[in-house]
Amino acid sequence: MQYGHFDDEKREYVIDRVDLPTSWTNYLGVEDMAGVVNHTAGGYLFYKTPEYHRISRFRANSVPMDRPGFYVYLRDNETKDYWSTSWQPVGKPLDEAKYTCRHGLSYSVYACDYADIHAEETLFIPRGDAVMLWDVKITNNSDKERDLSLFSYLEFSFHHIMIDNINFQMSLYAAGSSYEDGIIEEDLFYEENGYQYFTADFDPDGFDCMRDTFLGLYHTETDPQAVINGRCSGSYEKGGNHCGALQKNVKLAPHSTLRVIYMLGEGRREAGRIMRKKYADHAAVDAAFDDLKAYWDEKCSKLQIKTPNRGMNTLINTWTLYQSEINVMFSRFASFIEVGGRVGLGYRDTAQDSMTVQHSNPEMCKTRIEQRFRGLTSMGYGLHLFQPEWFIDDTRAKKPFKSPTVIPKPDGASIIHGLEDACSDDALWLIPSIVEYIRETGDQGFADLKLPYADTFVAAHGDKCATVLPAGAEESIYDHMKRILDFSTEQVGASGVCKGLRADWNDCLNLGGGESALVTFLHFWAMRHFVELADELGRKEDADHYRRIMDKIQKVSDEKLWDGEWYLRGFTKSGRKIGCKEDNEGRIHLESNAWAILSGAADAEKAAKTLDTIDRNLYTEYGILLNTPCYTVPDDEIGFVTRVYPGLKENGAIFSHPNPWVWAAACTIGRGDLAMKFYDALCPYNQNDKIEIRESEPYSYCQFIAGRDHTAFGRARHPFMTGSGGWSYFSATRFMLGIRPEFHSLTIDPCIPKEWDGFSAVRVFRGATYEISVENPDHVMKGVKQIFVDGAAAESVPVFGKGETHKIRVVMG
Numbered sequence: 001m002q003y004g005h006f007d008d009e010k011r012e013y014v015i016d017r018v019d020l021p022t023s024w025t026n027y028l029g030v031e032d033m034a035g036v037v038n039h040t041a042g043g044y045l046f047y048k049t050p051e052y053h054r055i056s057r058f059r060a061n062s063v064p065m066d067r068p069g070f071y072v073y074l075r076d077n078e079t080k081d082y083w084s085t086s087w088q089p090v091g092k093p094l095d096e097a098k099y100t101c102r103h104g105l106s107y108s109v110y111a112c113d114y115a116d117i118h119a120e121e122t123l124f125i126p127r128g129d130a131v132m133l134w135d136v137k138i139t140n141n142s143d144k145e146r147d148l149s150l151f152s153y154l155e156f157s158f159h160h161i162m163i164d165n166i167n168f169q170m171s172l173y174a175a176g177s178s179y180e181d182g183i184i185e186e187d188l189f190y191e192e193n194g195y196q197y198f199t200a201d202f203d204p205d206g207f208d209c210m211r212d213t214f215l216g217l218y219h220t221e222t223d224p225q226a227v228i229n230g231r232c233s234g235s236y237e238k239g240g241n242h243c244g245a246l247q248k249n250v251k252l253a254p255h256s257t258l259r260v261i262y263m264l265g266e267g268r269r270e271a272g273r274i275m276r277k278k279y280a281d282h283a284a285v286d287a288a289f290d291d292l293k294a295y296w297d298e299k300c301s302k303l304q305i306k307t308p309n310r311g312m313n314t315l316i317n318t319w320t321l322y323q324s325e326i327n328v329m330f331s332r333f334a335s336f337i338e339v340g341g342r343v344g345l346g347y348r349d350t351a352q353d354s355m356t357v358q359h360s361n362p363e364m365c366k367t368r369i370e371q372r373f374r375g376l377t378s379m380g381y382g383l384h385l386f387q388p389e390w391f392i393d394d395t396r397a398k399k400p401f402k403s404p405t406v407i408p409k410p411d412g413a414s415i416i417h418g419l420e421d422a423c424s425d426d427a428l429w430l431i432p433s434i435v436e437y438i439r440e441t442g443d444q445g446f447a448d449l450k451l452p453y454a455d456t457f458v459a460a461h462g463d464k465c466a467t468v469l470p471a472g473a474e475e476s477i478y479d480h481m482k483r484i485l486d487f488s489t490e491q492v493g494a495s496g497v498c499k500g501l502r503a504d505w506n507d508c509l510n511l512g513g514g515e516s517a518l519v520t521f522l523h524f525w526a527m528r529h530f531v532e533l534a535d536e537l538g539r540k541e542d543a544d545h546y547r548r549i550m551d552k553i554q555k556v557s558d559e560k561l562w563d564g565e566w567y568l569r570g571f572t573k574s575g576r577k578i579g580c581k582e583d584n585e586g587r588i589h590l591e592s593n594a595w596a597i598l599s600g601a602a603d604a605e606k607a608a609k610t611l612d613t614i615d616r617n618l619y620t621e622y623g624i625l626l627n628t629p630c631y632t633v634p635d636d637e638i639g640f641v642t643r644v645y646p647g648l649k650e651n652g653a654i655f656s657h658p659n660p661w662v663w664a665a666a667c668t669i670g671r672g673d674l675a676m677k678f679y680d681a682l683c684p685y686n687q688n689d690k691i692e693i694r695e696s697e698p699y700s701y702c703q704f705i706a707g708r709d710h711t712a713f714g715r716a717r718h719p720f721m722t723g724s725g726g727w728s729y730f731s732a733t734r735f736m737l738g739i740r741p742e743f744h745s746l747t748i749d750p751c752i753p754k755e756w757d758g759f760s761a762v763r764v765f766r767g768a769t770y771e772i773s774v775e776n777p778d779h780v781m782k783g784v785k786q787i788f789v790d791g792a793a794a795e796s797v798p799v800f801g802k803g804e805t806h807k808i809r810v811v812m813g
């Protein structure tokens with residue numbers, strides 16, 4: 001069953017049927033003001049941080065779902081009938097009212113046709129201004145004048161989400177509202193800068209600042225009393241629950257359109273006045289919208305592809321890039337799943353995300369990478385979850401929120417968690433990220449940047465903290481990288497395989513002193529990247545040193561981890577094998593097998609067998625299972641994964657994030673057919689007509705899809721904020737299409753299904769445009785026979801000058 005379609009031209013997903021089985025979300029804002037919204041204009045808005053600076057309220061995981069939001073009600077004053085521009089909250093029967101929602105890149109449009117009135121509401125946040133615009137157009141499609149009233153509605157939040165949710169004896173008496181000059185101001189009196197406003201470009205005919213007055217007792221957003229009555233009451237108060245309700249009455253001539261702009265912004269009434277003046281000029285609204293479009297067009301233009309796979313084209317050209325960018329910006333903390341009360345950047349997630357959009361957002365990736373290096377301990381492990389500002393001098397003194405109640409402050413020593421909480425994979429992801437960054441940008445100097453470690457920084461600020469270096473010590477990023485690699489070299493168990501510690505990539509595999517094959521392979525992969533960088537920088541001794549360690553790992557992998565047809569997942573602390581042929585549960589795991597191949601640690605024969613094992617045992621029509629058979633018997637030596645319901649999340653679901661590892665692995669051994677089969681299975685685009693099964697957005701990868709052993713097999717959950725966004729982009733473009741930046745060239749080495757005649761792509765690399773066409777006359781899966789640069793045969797594709805455009809022809813064979 002299909003609920004909508006992709007509009008490639010506009011880079012929009014159009015939801016034609018809005019009664020979706022679950023919320024389909026979108027992200028607004030690319031700077032400080034940001035929000036998450038769904039297909040019925042439900043959602044929340046925040047400024048800089050969703051933990052300390054909420055602007056609007058959201059009742060997460062509630063019924064009715066996804067409320068409140070950014071609503072506009074229309075009332076026909078003749079018939080007294082009312083509805084909303086988005087289907088919810090009024091929820092008119094869909095056979096009487098036609099509703100659509102279009103999610104675009106950082107904007108959403110809600111449209112409805114009802115009672116001969118066409119209404120449209122576009123939500124977006126202009127760059128450069130901390131304000132959310134609601135651009136509303138109402139068209140009278142009837143032949144008679146219509147007497148209408150418009151009512152806006154949003155519920156303000158107390159800034160601090162925790163207090164807003166649990167400490168009402170404070171939140172209800174520390175927020176007040178007032179109305180003046182068409183502007184509602186909510187003030188959070190306890191806070192120095194605790195002001196937000198709601199206004200519009202018209203002189204309101206009425207207003208309400210108090211939620212309960214506007215809605216009315218025993219009413220909800222579905223049937224607000226003020227809308228039923230046709231008039232607001234002019235409420236405001238110091239204390240209580242506040243809202244932004246502005247009323248406009250209009251007599252709309254036949255076939256004419258009224259356009260109004262609502263503004264929900266950060267700051268005092270004065271800031272509202274400025275925005276009101278600016279956006280009362282609708283040309284300024286249009287310009288801001290065009291500017292946002294241009295911002296995304298520019299990003300998308302860094303790589304555009306045209307292949308025989310339509311789903312791949314649509315996703316890579318727009319949606320997967322968008323998802324990956326959103327992840328780098330929002331780093332998991334804001335969604336309808338993680339509702340913003342737990343901010344901070346997860347070490348491993350952000351380290352991986354920032355590897356994936358370096359061509360379209362190098363600045364943000366660089367910032368994220370640098371933040372990660374600052375969050376590294378001098379022992380070489382990363383802090384699993386941390387706030388970047390903890391380790392930056394200017395912001396250290398500032399506290400985001402002053403509270404009259406006591407909120408314990410973490411001191412340095414408790415910020416720097418010990419080895420017992422270290423995850424064995426976290427920092428290893430950073431090494432490929434930075435090496436890829438240098439390849440993409442050519443910025444070799446980045447490796448020389450000197451930074452403190454998290455612990456040396458904290459120790460220098462007077463907090464007691466164990467460090468292996470003197471307080472305040474700084475080292476280059478290059479040295480940080482060595483410490484990361486050395487940590488994994490030292491933290492090995494009895495078999496010589498890396499210890500699992502608190503967890504590896506799989507949060508639910510908690511091996512402690514047991515061993516993780518995944519981490520050993522990841523260590524190998526990180527060293528491969530490092531060695532190439534060391535060679536490039538002329539650090540031969542380092543390169544040789546780590547090459548020797550790689551040789552040792554290869555031996556360990558052959559002798560201890562190979563199980564005949566696939567690789568083990570690891571060992572428990574007491575030495576039991578995990579993921580071996582004797583196991584009845586958790587016999588085959590995806591992560592170690594994908595990484596054995598992808599890292600290059602597996603030889604050709606083992607790699608081919610392993611891929612075959614994955615294909616035969618883990619592949620399903622919706623993607624590749626994380627492990628099989630599922631665990632059903634709790635086993636605390638293996639970890640929490642054995643207590644997760646079979647077929648969900650880490651226990652035998654199709655966990656999306658590691659799926660693209662297998663595509664890349666397949667490509668490293670030339671299996672373009674399998675890579676594409678696996679790509680297509682997970683591809684949300686291909687499930688657009690199976691929404692009764694998938695339920696979630698077809699334009700976003702989801703964290704997981706229920707596995708074969710669950711009754712909801714095929715149901716996807718948790719969109720946007722998942723490593724599958726970045727990784728699917730990375731694997732599809734770098735491995736399947738094979739377009740890979742190198743230190744001094746651009747490699748084009750595709751691995752595609754042999755049926756393909758070829759494909760074309762436009763890639764911007766270090767400021768030059770490469771118009772690439774790949775031909776596959778011999779119908780091979782991999783192998784490049786000839787390269788032509790601007791018509792002349794060439795050995796490789798060089799780095800060109802900024803602003804230049806060149807034609808690259810690659811002939812496979």
Ligand code: GLC
Nearest residue numbers: 346348349505506507508650
């Ligand atoms: C979640 C976490 C990620 C972890 C994965 C598997 O997606 O954000 O860090 O690797 O689960 O457990």
